[in-house]
Amino acid sequence: MIEIIDLSQEIYEGMPVYKDLPQVKMTIHNAHEEWNGIRNPATKTPAVHKLELGEHTGTHVDAINHMEIQHKGKSIDTMPLSMFYTEGICLDFSHKKLKELIEPDEIEKACSKADLKINQGDTVLLYTDHYRTHFNTANWGIGPGISISCARWFGEKKIAAFGVETMSPGVSGISNREVHHICGEMNFTHYENMVNLHRLLGRGRFRFIGLPLKIRGGTGSPVRAVAIFENK
Template identity: 75%
Template sequence: MTEIIDLSQEIYEGMPVYKDLPQVKMSIHNTHEEWDREHNTSTKTPAVHKLELGEHTGTHVDAINHMAKQYAGQSIDKMPLSMFYTEGICIDLSYKNLGELIEIEDIQNACKKENLTILENDTVLIYTDHYRKTYGTKDWSNGPGLSTSATRWLGQKNIAAFGVETMSPGVSGVSNKEVHHICGELGFTHYENMINLYQLIGRPRFRFIALPLKIRGGTGSPVRAVAVFEN
């Protein structure tokens, strides 16, 4: 029996977004009443919504061209789909505090404790419980994040990507910019704003799927990320 665990946030108007990124706006564009030519009615049943949002809204993946200007041209529509359809593991780093760096030793110890091995082309998900602890609070933007050394260590293992619950892969103002640069340099990526990672802790490998929209020239895309267990 197949078990599918949803790892993606809802998208809705007013949801938290990173710093100065576009706010999400959602409105009714067409109603069923309009389509059915029902006049003088106070009812508005949505038939089509109009969405205004940035590529980096909610649970999303970054394209390589987002990492730094020298990677212009490596947009989301040109990245191989195999990067978004991988094997995955999830490690428990829920002891990490606000604004704390995740180091190589943290990842190594978590893998050893959970008897997990990082393999080539894996997606490595990092559970910090930051979503359940802080989403919608003043601390939401102040999560733990990867150090530059830990990011390079992961990239040198030739993984496809790593994923975090936080709004940024590194610690803002400390390592975040450099984490992006390293991803661009080594040709791998990351997912942000993931949820339900606690449901993956203590479990074996799974199929990870998080296909992006095919946005021409896109610097990233919202994804519906899932972990699939075949029992």
């Protein structure tokens, strides 16, 4: 038997998005009443929705070409699928406060406490409890994040990706821009806006899947991220 834990936010009109990114719009494009020939129906039942949203909406992964101008061409559709299908671990940083940085020595301590090791090709998820505490509040955009040195440390570990609950992997105005640059330079990526990470704590390693849409030239993509445990 396997257990699949959903790590993804819902996508809906009016949901919070990062700064000046496109707002989500969702309208009924075709209704069943229309298809059934009913004129002027009192209500419309969706048969097809029209979605308007940015690539970096909800739980999503960044492409390398998003990180900096010199990575033009390294779009989401060119990245190997093996980057999005990995082993994963989740580390507890729920003690971190708003805008606090996570440093490499803290990652090592969290690994030691959880009796986990970061392997090459892993996806490392960082639980801060920011989603359950601050989602859709005034503090949603100012959560904790990794430091510049932590991003480089991850790159040296040759991980596939790391994931956070917040809207940005670093702290805006402190480390976020540089974290993106390092990801591009060292060819790894990150997931943002993750949920349910508390359900992964204390359970060891798992299979992580966060497959993106195959968007030609895309700078990122929403994903349906999941953690899979095989219960023997």
